Amino acid sequence: MSDNGPAAETQEQLHGCPVIESRGQRVVLVPRGDYVKVMKALVADGFDMLVDLTGVDYLQMPDRNVGAGVVPERFEVVVNLLSISRRERLRVRVQVPGDEPTIATLFDVHPGSEAHERETFDMFGIVFEGHPDLTRILMPEDWQGHPLRKDYDPGRIPVQFKGANA
Amino acid sequence: MSVAEHDTTDVDAPVPGPRERTVSAITGEGGQELSSRAGMGAKELLREVGAVLRMSESEAAALADIEADPDEDQTMIINMGPQHPSTHGVLRLMLELQGETVLRCKPIIGYLHTGMEKTGEQLTYMQGGTNVTRMDYLSPLNNELAFSLAVEKLLGIDGDIPERAVWMRMLLSELNRMSSHLLFLATNGMDIGAVSMMLYGWREREEVLRFFQKVTGLRMNHNFIRPGGLAADLPAGWRDDVLDILEMLPSRMEEYEILMNGQPIWRERLQGVGVITAREAMALGTSGPILRSTGVAWDLRKHMPYLRYDQVDFDVVVGAYGDAYDRFAIRLNEIRESMRIVYQILDRMPQGDFRVQNKKVTPPPRARIDESMEALIHHFKIFTEGFKVPEGEVYVGIESPRGEIGCYIVSDGSSNPYRMHMRAPSFVNIQAMPHMMRGGMVADAVAVISSVDPVLGEVDR
Numbered sequence A: 001m002s003d004n005g006p007a008a009e010t011q012e013q014l015h016g017c018p019v020i021e022s023r024g025q026r027v028v029l030v031p032r033g034d035y036v037k038v039m040k041a042l043v044a045d046g047f048d049m050l051v052d053l054t055g056v057d058y059l060q061m062p063d064r065n066v067g068a069g070v071v072p073e074r075f076e077v078v079v080n081l082l083s084i085s086r087r088e089r090l091r092v093r094v095q096v097p098g099d100e101p102t103i104a105t106l107f108d109v110h111p112g113s114e115a116h117e118r119e120t121f122d123m124f125g126i127v128f129e130g131h132p133d134l135t136r137i138l139m140p141e142d143w144q145g146h147p148l149r150k151d152y153d154p155g156r157i158p159v160q161f162k163g164a165n166a
Numbered sequence B: 001m002s003v004a005e006h007d008t009t010d011v012d013a014p015v016p017g018p019r020e021r022t023v024s025a026i027t028g029e030g031g032q033e034l035s036s037r038a039g040m041g042a043k044e045l046l047r048e049v050g051a052v053l054r055m056s057e058s059e060a061a062a063l064a065d066i067e068a069d070p071d072e073d074q075t076m077i078i079n080m081g082p083q084h085p086s087t088h089g090v091l092r093l094m095l096e097l098q099g100e101t102v103l104r105c106k107p108i109i110g111y112l113h114t115g116m117e118k119t120g121e122q123l124t125y126m127q128g129g130t131n132v133t134r135m136d137y138l139s140p141l142n143n144e145l146a147f148s149l150a151v152e153k154l155l156g157i158d159g160d161i162p163e164r165a166v167w168m169r170m171l172l173s174e175l176n177r178m179s180s181h182l183l184f185l186a187t188n189g190m191d192i193g194a195v196s197m198m199l200y201g202w203r204e205r206e207e208v209l210r211f212f213q214k215v216t217g218l219r220m221n222h223n224f225i226r227p228g229g230l231a232a233d234l235p236a237g238w239r240d241d242v243l244d245i246l247e248m249l250p251s252r253m254e255e256y257e258i259l260m261n262g263q264p265i266w267r268e269r270l271q272g273v274g275v276i277t278a279r280e281a282m283a284l285g286t287s288g289p290i291l292r293s294t295g296v297a298w299d300l301r302k303h304m305p306y307l308r309y310d311q312v313d314f315d316v317v318v319g320a321y322g323d324a325y326d327r328f329a330i331r332l333n334e335i336r337e338s339m340r341i342v343y344q345i346l347d348r349m350p351q352g353d354f355r356v357q358n359k360k361v362t363p364p365p366r367a368r369i370d371e372s373m374e375a376l377i378h379h380f381k382i383f384t385e386g387f388k389v390p391e392g393e394v395y396v397g398i399e400s401p402r403g404e405i406g407c408y409i410v411s412d413g414s415s416n417p418y419r420m421h422m423r424a425p426s427f428v429n430i431q432a433m434p435h436m437m438r439g440g441m442v443a444d445a446v447a448v449i450s451s452v453d454p455v456l457g458e459v460d461r
Helices: A032-044 A111-124 B002-012 B023-027 B042-048 B057-063 B116-122 B128-132 B140-155 B163-192 B195-216 B238-259 B264-270 B278-283 B289-293 B324-348 B366-371 B373-384 B425-437 B442-452 B456-460
Strands: A017-022 A025-030 A049-057 A075-083 A088-096 A102-104 A127-129 B076-080 B092-098 B101-108 B392-400 B403-411 B419-423
Touching: A017 B392, A025 A032, A032 A088, A032 A102, A049 A111, A049 B392, A049 B403, A049 B419, A075 A111, A075 B392, A075 B403, A088 A102, A088 B392, A111 A127, A111 B425, B092 B442, B101 B425, B101 B442, B116 B128, B116 B419, B128 B140, B128 B419, B140 B163, B140 B392, B140 B403, B140 B419, B163 B195, B163 B238, B163 B264, B163 B324, B163 B442, B195 B238, B238 B324, B264 B324, B264 B442, B278 B289, B278 B425, B289 B324, B289 B403, B324 B442, B366 B373, B403 B425, B419 B425, B425 B442, B425 B456
Parallel strands: A025 A088, A102 A127
Antiparallel strands: A017 A025, A049 A075, A075 A088, B076 B092, B092 B101, B392 B403, B403 B419
């Protein structure tokens, strides 16, 4: 466990959300309810480019220390923002519970999030509410399950060799 | 098991008569396809006609090329790809046409999806390079570089990489940028109809790949840039080989200019085609030559330097109109800028080690294994178990020939990544295609795809 515990008086805040350092990179831990509001505020701050949006399934790390006293949940939506004017990067991490994997879409703030959100839905089953076209993007339409979840069994396609049982 | 279910559903179902089972029933992608016009949300349409949702609806309508969208019965939906010579692999576009005018377009991807991010979780950090190098197969060394930089940052050894290794990485990634852009010139020429350019582009690229083969042993998919440094030192005579390439290219580039820029047909096929504005390009998250073609001078090598790009002199090439011609011209001139950088690297290449001497991360030299028990143990541990990386998460983005390639790694403290995600520039850039194509001709669709220069290997991963 690192020393990111509740050091309330020294905790840096950004739009009411705790900011932590991860290997020298700035990370904002945003609660799910404030997600869109904070993203809009960050656009106003100059972080007007959404570089990347992806998910992580922390199923096998339930007791991890997110930092700043934030309660860990099963999923995390990770957004990498870039400010061209300030030449800065900022990462936004949102905890998303496993029993209710939904989060608001960023389509209205960053139209470029569309394909990323579809991919995250496809791979993790995280539903982006309000997304205009939330369908699978990489896997076939009738695929069962979400491959990048940690409890997804990759499975094997049975291979038959002539005269041998493999 | 979910995979098996998917494979058998069609087989076990009662087989309908041969007439009933249409091709679309077998190959259709259901909800992923271009939806009917009635089913399309207003928001989606607005985004496509250029409203990037930071302007009002009336502003957006004023920008649209087509005054009013026609009824559905006047249009036709056709498939372009996945098996189409100008779709650069297996990109499938569904185009809605009115006559020869493209109204809507939807890229449908996933035909090359092999689950490389899932595979990345099974491989150790040592083996990970073999996986990521296959994503953008036209700039494999940049993929490896992004992955290696991310792992080094997690390990906390990003400041310890020897100078020679850093400059070697720059040399290789710049030569890779040249080979990738040369191939772009070839495919762009082929797509537009300048078939002789295809032969020239492939020919010159092969010279660069021959150098890569001499250095890494392979033409592509090198796994040469590894966490901690590189796999080997540069071979004897490398300087002459690089100089041969650098001396061959300028006269050839002048030939390209005569063949392409100097030709009115070429210019007219590209100028004013697939236009995108700076604001739209940024809102859609595009990077690389597409963003720079709109006049935004943004190059990570210059503006957020990594390696030693802050110590070399080069210019960021930007366009003015955001059209396909600008994107062509930017790539052509970026080859020249890369050559400038390579000349400076040749002058400044330091002596020293090609990888960090940290026995926990890099294997010991072969000779040491014969004389030291400890070296043997380190060697064995690295190649069986791999090295352990402290818990944490990190994102590193670098400038690949196609834009920002980023690597996001989450480590749980073991020897393979808990999550390995690559931010593939082509994946994001093809999002801009529907907007670039809208209101253009079908024939120009080919020029637009070509100017985006997607590599489907990294789109689908």
